[in-house]
Amino acid sequence: MDFKSTKGIYLQIVDALCRQILEGELKQGDRVASVRDLAAEFEVNHNTVMRAYANLQDAGIFDNKRGVGFFISEKALDLIKENEKSNFFSQDLPDFLLKVKLLKLNSADLNELLSVIKNNDHEDK
Numbered sequence: 578m579d580f581k582s583t584k585g586i587y588l589q590i591v592d593a594l595c596r597q598i599l600e601g602e603l604k605q606g607d608r609v610a611s612v613r614d615l616a617a618e619f620e621v622n623h624n625t626v627m628r629a630y631a632n633l634q635d636a637g638i639f640d641n642k643r644g645v646g647f648f649i650s651e652k653a654l655d656l657i658k659e660n661e662k663s664n665f666f667s668q669d670l671p672d673f674l675l676k677v678k679l680l681k682l683n684s685a686d687l688n689e690l691l692s693v694i695k696n697n698d699h700e701d702k
Contacts, residue, residue: 586621590629595638595657598649605654609639609647636660 597603616626630647633639638653
């Protein structure tokens, strides 16, 4: 956790858990670490982790099985991808395009990016 960041600690925990789901470290149906265990791992208050878990449950990413714990929901990966894609197009891409314009980058400068996009096109088929 970056305790100097302007982003709340619980939101950093949400981001870290979502990244683990996107990377396949956590999969649909997996049991998530207990609030107590994750709080100890991140060296934060239990309430901070509970707030992150509640946020993820409200978003449909976690399911809470009373008395058993939190689990990754069936739709978690799709929800995270949809949210991340929306954030990318509304926040990251405009900044990136502005930087491309300001630096007057051309397709030769962006070949690596274009090859990644082409590889993604082939993987989708």
